[in-house]
Amino acid sequence: MPGVEGFIYPNEIELQWSVLIVLYPFITGLVAGAFILASLERVFNVAAVRPTYRLALLTALAFLIVAPLPLQLHLGHPERSFSMYLTPHSESAMAMFGFVYLWYLMVVLLLEIWFDYRKDLVLAWRSSRGLKRLLYSVLTLGSDNISEAALRVDDRLGRILTVIGIPSAFLLHGYVGFIFGSIKANPWWSTPLMPIVFLFSAIVSGVALVMLLYVASCWIRRVPVDMVCLDTIARYLFYAFVIDFSLELLDLIHRIYEADESFRALDFMVKTRLFTSQIVLQIVVGTLVPLSLLALAQLVLLRERARRALYVAAGALTLVGIFAMRWNVVIGGQLFSKSFLGYTTYKMSFATREGLLPAILLMILPFVILAALVRLLPPWTDGREASQH
Amino acid sequence: MGGRFRDYEHVLRVAAIFVLAFLGFMAVRAWLVPEDFGVYGFFRAGALDDNRAHPIVHAGRAACVECHADVVEARRGSRHEPIGCEACHGPLARHASAEDDTKPRRPDARATCVKCHETKAGKPAGYPQVSAAEHAPEGPCTACHQAHSPRIS
Amino acid sequence: MQQERRAFLMVAGRLIALSGAASLAWDAVVAGAPETAPNYRLTDHWWAMIVDIEKCIGCGNCVRACKAENDVPREPGCFRTWVERYQIDPEDFEHPKVDSPDGAYEGFPEIAGPTERLKIFFVPKLCNHCAHSPCVQVCPVGATFESPDGVVLVDKARCLGCRYCVQACPYGCRFIDPRSHTADKCSLCYHRITRDLTTACCETCPTGARQLADLKNPADPIHEFLRTHKVNVLKPQMATGAKLYYNGLDGAVR
Numbered sequence: 001m002p003g004v005e006g007f008i009y010p011n012e013i014e015l016q017w018s019v020l021i022v023l024y025p026f027i028t029g030l031v032a033g034a035f036i037l038a039s040l041e042r043v044f045n046v047a048a049v050r051p052t053y054r055l056a057l058l059t060a061l062a063f064l065i066v067a068p069l070p071l072q073l074h075l076g077h078p079e080r081s082f083s084m085y086l087t088p089h090s091e092s093a094m095a096m097f098g099f100v101y102l103w104y105l106m107v108v109l110l111l112e113i114w115f116d117y118r119k120d121l122v123l124a125w126r127s128s129r130g131l132k133r134l135l136y137s138v139l140t141l142g143s144d145n146i147s148e149a150a151l152r153v154d155d156r157l158g159r160i161l162t163v164i165g166i167p168s169a170f171l172l173h174g175y176v177g178f179i180f181g182s183i184k185a186n187p188w189w190s191t192p193l194m195p196i197v198f199l200f201s202a203i204v205s206g207v208a209l210v211m212l213l214y215v216a217s218c219w220i221r222r223v224p225v226d227m228v229c230l231d232t233i234a235r236y237l238f239y240a241f242v243i244d245f246s247l248e249l250l251d252l253i254h255r256i257y258e259a260d261e262s263f264r265a266l267d268f269m270v271k272t273r274l275f276t277s278q279i280v281l282q283i284v285v286g287t288l289v290p291l292s293l294l295a296l297a298q299l300v301l302l303r304e305r306a307r308r309a310l311y312v313a314a315g316a317l318t319l320v321g322i323f324a325m326r327w328n329v330v331i332g333g334q335l336f337s338k339s340f341l342g343y344t345t346y347k348m349s350f351a352t353r354e355g356l357l358p359a360i361l362l363m364i365l366p367f368v369i370l371a372a373l374v375r376l377l378p379p380w381t382d383g384r385e386a387s388q389h
Numbered sequence: 390m391g392g393r394f395r396d397y398e399h400v401l402r403v404a405a406i407f408v409l410a411f412l413g414f415m416a417v418r419a420w421l422v423p424e425d426f427g428v429y430g431f432f433r434a435g436a437l438d439d440n441r442a443h444p445i446v447h448a449g450r451a452a453c454v455e456c457h458a459d460v461v462e463a464r465r466g467s468r469h470e471p472i473g474c475e476a477c478h479g480p481l482a483r484h485a486s487a488e489d490d491t492k493p494r495r496p497d498a499r500a501t502c503v504k505c506h507e508t509k510a511g512k513p514a515g516y517p518q519v520s521a522a523e524h525a526p527e528g529p530c531t532a533c534h535q536a537h538s539p540r541i542s
Numbered sequence: 543m544q545q546e547r548r549a550f551l552m553v554a555g556r557l558i559a560l561s562g563a564a565s566l567a568w569d570a571v572v573a574g575a576p577e578t579a580p581n582y583r584l585t586d587h588w589w590a591m592i593v594d595i596e597k598c599i600g601c602g603n604c605v606r607a608c609k610a611e612n613d614v615p616r617e618p619g620c621f622r623t624w625v626e627r628y629q630i631d632p633e634d635f636e637h638p639k640v641d642s643p644d645g646a647y648e649g650f651p652e653i654a655g656p657t658e659r660l661k662i663f664f665v666p667k668l669c670n671h672c673a674h675s676p677c678v679q680v681c682p683v684g685a686t687f688e689s690p691d692g693v694v695l696v697d698k699a700r701c702l703g704c705r706y707c708v709q710a711c712p713y714g715c716r717f718i719d720p721r722s723h724t725a726d727k728c729s730l731c732y733h734r735i736t737r738d739l740t741t742a743c744c745e746t747c748p749t750g751a752r753q754l755a756d757l758k759n760p761a762d763p764i765h766e767f768l769r770t771h772k773v774n775v776l777k778p779q780m781a782t783g784a785k786l787y788y789n790g791l792d793g794a795v796r
Binding site: 426429430431432433435436437439440441442443444445446447449450471472473475476479480504505509510511512513516 | 584596597598599600601602603607610611612627629649650652653657660662663664684685686687688689690695696697698699700729732733734736737739740742745746747748749750
């Protein structure tokens with residue numbers, strides 16, 4: 001059989017989960033990470049990252065809206081997906097995740113954004129006309145009280161929501177890790193470390209994304225980057241990355257040391273079929289290089305321009321590395337046979353329902369949504385709008 | 390007190406939306422979840438019927454015996470007696486239910502035997518195997534062997 | 543007083559009639575829908591299967607019969623049952639050579655090369671109808687389940703096609719039907735065993751290597767079989783409660 005090496009069970013010839021299922025943990029990870037960054041300011045009072053607070057929330061929202069779309073494209077019967085809410089199987093991590101997602105979207109993210117933006121929404125309502133006025137009036141739910149006392153209520157509720165939001169963000173992406181980590185049939189996935197590894201790589205990817213978006217937005221708006229903010233974000237990115245790297249290294253060392261039945265099959269797979277995506281992209285390009293760059297910035301005093309360039313490079317490589325990690329988990333876990341006696345290959349198509357093209361479009365979509373959100377609910381703290389070209 | 394209420398009235402609007410959405414969801418749920426869901430366990434009881442409603446394609450030995458008593462006699466005591474009729478004759482539920490008047494095609498008198506009795510590594514010791522090409526290069530196996538009561542003489 | 547007594551009798555009469563009707567209805571429910579299986583009581587059965595590797599000749603009758611009986615697609619990767627052939631060099635026990643050409647739909651081709659040193663045998667595989675099934679555990683909507691009589695089935699009307707169950711099965715016995723885009727697998731010929739027939743694969747197996755068994759039937763030969771043979775299940779370390787009992791299962795079998 002073409003693409004098959006050794007023996008696979010006859011039903012394993014086709015991979016079950018495609019690149020769309022790689023996208024899904026990547027996107028939810030960005031959401032969780034962006035939110036954790038936002039919570040740094042709100043709950044832990046790291047004032048330096050204030051310029052990115054609202055941007056991080058809007059980023060999380062834009063990506064969370066897109067998150068279910070790769071799943072819908074993948075399902076054999078997307079029209080039945082609502083059954084997950086009607087008859088959710090409590091023993092199924094996937095079913096329970098539907099509620100975690102819903103909770104996070106409705107209660108944590110939307111409410112927090114609403115309470116934080118309410119004053120601006122009311123002001124926008126008062127100062128706009130026509131369709132925009134109608135839109136803003138709907139968004140304020142018809143209430144226009146922005147007195148000091150009302151704003152204090154908003155602030156307190158926003159803080160409570162952020163506090164609730166942190167474990168919710170942990171749950172959001174930890175759960176995705178559990179969806180894989182609880183499958184005893186698959187030794188590449190089945191480990192209690194999986195939710196934690198997923199969570200920390202989520203934090204890394206989300207922080208890197210917001211950092212890049214902040215720099216990009218400053219460049220687009222022709223506004224100077226707040227270097228104190230950027231340095232602080234990069235420092236937290238570095239810390240999170242060190243933890244993430246340690247966790248993944250621990251998993252690897254543990255597997256190599258115990259060398260159980262599945263290990264030989266997995267080891268061979270990593271050295272051959274997964275070499276480019278795992279060794280080259282995830283480990284070297286996506287982890288060791290950005291970690292070194294970030295470490296360099298911590299250890300050596302560099303000029304502002306150099307630091308900025310270094311952060312951008314590190315952030316971009318980080319995103320590549322975390323995407324590669326998701327790829328290696330999802331696709332890698334399906335390349336070897338559960339008989340441990342053979343391998344198959346993933347033939348990714350381009351312009352089909354689960355091909356590369358929809359994957360690319362789905363990755364572009366959140367940025368489009370974010371651009372719309374940024375126009376509707378400007379997150380900038382420096383009082384300057386985008387400069388007119 | 391009126392002032393106090395005014396200051397968190399917007400929160401109550403949000404809460405009202407959530408409550409309404411929840412009630413709406415429960416109503417939709419009551420309408421959409423099938424009535425027979427959860428009767429025996431976490432599944433739709435009608436699925437048992439769906440799985441049972443599949444058409445029968447193999448008649449089963451008992452059905453053949455009803456009409457072909459002569460073959461039953463012929464097979465009595467032979468090495469082939471434990472084998473189901475459809476193992477060689479293929480699925481015959483339509484024929485057995487008299488839905489179809491046409492006579493079913495006789496199984497190929499060489500290929501049918503070869504598929505079990507061709508010498509192949511891995512068959513259990515003591516299983517009658519023969520290399521068909523060496524044993525009888527051509528012609529039907531039934532030229533010398535009775536399919537319903539084979540004998541190794 | 544007359545009116546009150548009449549009212550009381552009417553209510554009581556209705557209650558008695560209703561409870562009688564209700565108990566009849568419950569009997570029908572327990573028995574399964576009357577039209578499809580009038581004499582079949584779910585709680586009387588706990589289905590299992592015995593596979594005797596020492597009898598299997600790798601003829602592939604079971605694979606062909608299953609495809610015919612259950613209208614299984616002929617596309618690659620759609621097998622409700624299949625047979626594997628193991629070739630083990632006794633000096634290299636950890637690396638068996640295994641093949642299953644088209645699931646053994648046309649049986650097996652001749653082995654090229656010398657075979658005297660090798661240990662060769664055939665292993666029929668199908669759904670194990672696990673009592674603690676991991677595939678049932680992960681289904682998000684209850685579209686796959688274990689019936690009260692021990693058969694793991696798929697509800698094709700509810701399945702989303704999310705493929706989580708296919709990932710969760712350690713034995714590789716599930717697949718997605720390309721026509722209905724839902725999960726599919728061996729149903730233990732549920733439409734046959736609830737009508738006093740045996741499964742298509744057991745019906746057409748010429749050597750009796752496959753035997754349907756009902757653990758709740760005291761007269762079933764499985765009880766004696768389990769007592770007198772050394773049986774095993776696939777991947778016992780997974781503790782799936784598999785009910786597919788193999789006799790002669792070599793340790794090299796994956």
